[in-house]
Amino acid sequence: MNRNLFKVAALLACALLISACASTPKGPPSEVVRLQMQLDSMRADSRIGPYADIELREAQRVVDALATDARRLRKDDYDYRLYMADRLVQIAEAEGLARHAGERTEALSREREHMLIRAREAEADRARRDARSAQAMAEAERLRAEQERHRAELGRSEAVRARDEARDAQAMAEAERLRAEEERLLAQRARADAEQKQLEAQRAREEAEHAQRQLQSLQAQLADLEARQTDRGLVVTLGDVLFEVDRSELKPGAARNLDKLVAALTDHPQTRVEIEGHTDSTGSPEYNLGLSERRANAVRAYLIGGGIDPARLSARGLGLDFPVATNATAEGRQQNRRVEIVIEQHDPRISQH
């Protein structure tokens, strides 16, 4: 029971307390609460809190004292102290913000200093780059001038070379001209030679033709004497018409044949005559040799008597050694008894060799 009473009393006390709390607030006045809130937010503000520690402490002390005294103070004292506390809070704020701005100003001016240095460095860099590019341009200009100079030199040396070449070409042309001249002269000479050769050939041909004609006319004149053409020349064989058997004097009838010979030789003074006497095998060879020699000389003497130059005439006896037929028959022996007149066409050119 006692316990129940206590319980009821406690509950009542609680109820009273709750109702008292709701109806009559025991906290500081709302103005002071507002100041406290301002202080709290300023302390949390990074622009103020770290910069106004002393001022905030002082303001806090004053606000705390006011919060403690608020209910006991007279109206005018409360107003005065609230005014003063408010000014301290505001001063703390102003000081904090001022210092913060000052610090920022310092930081900014340092930054500006850095930037100015960087700007100056950039300026210097640019100046260096400009200088370098100017240098590079100067270098390029120098190279260009150098190149120009080289080209000019090249042009000069080319001109010199062209002049030399022209000179060489001129010299070559001159040489060529001389060579052409020489060739022309050679050609002229060759032509002259050729002409001469042609003339010589013609002359030779004419001479050959002449000789041929001589031979033909000689042959024609000696046709009655049955002259025949051999390697040695025209050969006229005179048989027993000239001599009696075993005699070496010309028969009176021999003149008829020999005069024809004389006439032909007179008409052809370029001929040489070889007179060869032959016999048959009757009698000794020595005798026959002598006989044939005597007969050949008789004919020679007759020809000389006919007016033929003795230098053109030679005579020799060949005996029985060169028969033209058999000596076994009388007919054969008659053929072997003979005088052969060999007329050689005397070629002056051949005689020169």
Next chain:
Amino acid sequence: MRITATVMAVLLALPGAALAGRQDAEIALTEARASVGAAQRAGAVELAGIELKTARDMLARAEASMERRRWDDVEREASMARADGRLAEARTRQYRAERSAAELEAAVETLRRELQRQGGGS
């Protein structure tokens, strides 16, 4: 300060209690004038006009109370005017610092743009 002032007031009050109130008031008034003057010299006219006007008004009220020889009022109002003066001076310093910080920030920003443009341009 208040303690010092009180001690001085007590010391000055020794010859005659009647003089003590007036002297305290005069000291407070002098301090208030000095505070307001300091604020003015700091440049409050230009930068913290409202706060300065509040301080002057309060100083005028203290001087008016001085005319009426209400020493307690003078002391209290002068003290308030002195606080106002301190605040005006603090605000002046704050605004000046903020203004130069803002100017410097603008300058730095301009410089930064300049440098970036140069850096990008070259």
